[in-house]
Amino acid sequence: MSACKYSNILVYALDRALGDTxxxxxxxxxxxxxxxKAKITLMVRKPYSDLFKTSPILDEVLALDYDHFRSSLSYIIKTARFLRNRQFDLSLSLDHRDRAAILMFLAGIPTRVGAKQMYNGKGILSSFLFTRSITVPYSHDTHVTEFYQGLARNAFNMQADALPFIGKSLPDQLEKALRLFEGIPPNQFLVGLCLCGRSSLKSWPNSFTAELLTKLYKRYHLFFYVVGRQEDLLFADELINQVDFPIINLCGKTDLSELLAIIRISDLLITVDTATMHIAASADVPIVALFGPYSPLKWHPVSDKAAVLWASLPCSPCDASGADCKGEGWCMKALTVTDVFNKTAQQLATIKKLDPRRNSYSEYFSSQPITG
Structure with missing residues (x-):
């Protein structure tokens, strides 16, 4: 494919969960x-769009109502007509569902590229609708990014490596994040917590977390906050009720752009296998990541500042089926408080040589002239 042949490219990632996206x-x-020199447009679910809009790699982000899209034939046809009018000359599908190939075909995009099968080995039935259907060699012990990069390398004859990316945080978003923690002493380190997974099998027990935070607070006098979905509010409240020091509960209180800004000013994130983990990795924030039913070989955060714990029990990974443990979450309970404390202490040994991250942002904003 000639580098000058395509000028208007659509990347379809609508069917992916946020971390996978x-x-x-x-x-x-x-x-x-x-x-x-080509214009690159990314199509994602509407709630995800703010996370990518400010990326310098993308020229545009199309935000679609995913629930409506997957349940309404008329909406799919309407979307196809909209895309046809945009006159894309190349599309790249990063999805595993048949809708991607069908939509690109209905949109009349002349060159349509996608995989014959996804990283789980499952074939894509509608891949015959791609003009270039790519076979990507892949192992279950290989990280997911290698599959996506392999698709791009094989499709476009490239020998290149790349990292996942997200957008930038805008100044007003960073200022808002700083105001949440403006009462914290400037020498106190800020640690985020995201320990409730979308599946309960990915969550770390609250009693373990409370014991860990108590030890960390006594040793390092850290300031903690919890992030998560609206559904995680109760989980976070139960945790906060088990400790006798302040923790801010932000579950369900931020959109993705606000969450990104909060993570950017944080010194460390302690997390289970969640999209928040991948946001922190792309934001270059140190991480302690706890894995259980999914393999970190396949899903670990792509960052040299990430420390990963995984018990690697005989029944793990089970991809959150819980078949052997009957939903008891043996693999997460096998991660002891001592294990996580020691791994966190290793991360803090490096972090504490530096000034808390939010101070550099605070100094920047305080140095800006007052206008208006």
Whole structure:
């Protein structure tokens, strides 16, 4: 494919969960290197769009109502007509569902690229609708980003490596994040917590977390906050009720752009296998990541500042089926408080040599002239 042949490219990532969408962006960076002058548009679910709109790699982000899209034939046809009018000349599908190939075909995009099968080995029935259907060699012990990058490399004859990306945080978002923690002493380190997974099998027990935080607070006098979905509010409240020091509960109180800004000013994130983990990795924030029913070989945060714990029981990974443990979550309970404390202490040994991250942002904003 000639680097000057395509000028208007659509990347389809509508059917992916947020963490997977973030990891798939490594393929987009390879695409950008191949076609540096092309306009690249990313199609994602509406709640995810703010996380990518400010990326310098993307020229536009299309936000679709995913629930409506997957349940309404008329909405799919309407979307196809909209895309046809945009006159894309190349599409790259990063999805595993048949809708992607069908939509690109209905949109009349002349060159349509996608995989014959996804990283789980499952074939894509409608892949015959792609004009270029790519076979990507892949192992279950290989990280998911290697699949996406392999798709881009094989499709566009590139020998390149790339990292996942997200957008930048805007100044007003960072200022708002700083105001949440403005009462914290400037020498106190800020640690985020995201220990409730979308599946209960991915969550770490609250009693373990309370014991860990108590030990960390006594040793390092850290300031903690909890992030998560609206559904995680009760989980976080139960945790907070088990300790006798302040923790801010932000579950369900931030959109993704606000969450990103909060993570950017944080010194460390202690997390289970969640999309928040991948946001922190792309924001270059140190991480302690706890894995259980899913393999970190496949899903670990792509960052040299991430420390991963995994018990690797005989029944793990089970991809959150809980078949052997009957939903008891043996693999997460096998991660002891001592294990997580020691791994966190290792991360803090490096972090505490530095000034708390939020101070550099505070100094920047305080140095800006007052206008208006």
């Amino acid at each position: 973030i990891l798939s962006t490594s393929a987009i960076e390879i695409l950008k290197r191949k076609f540096p």
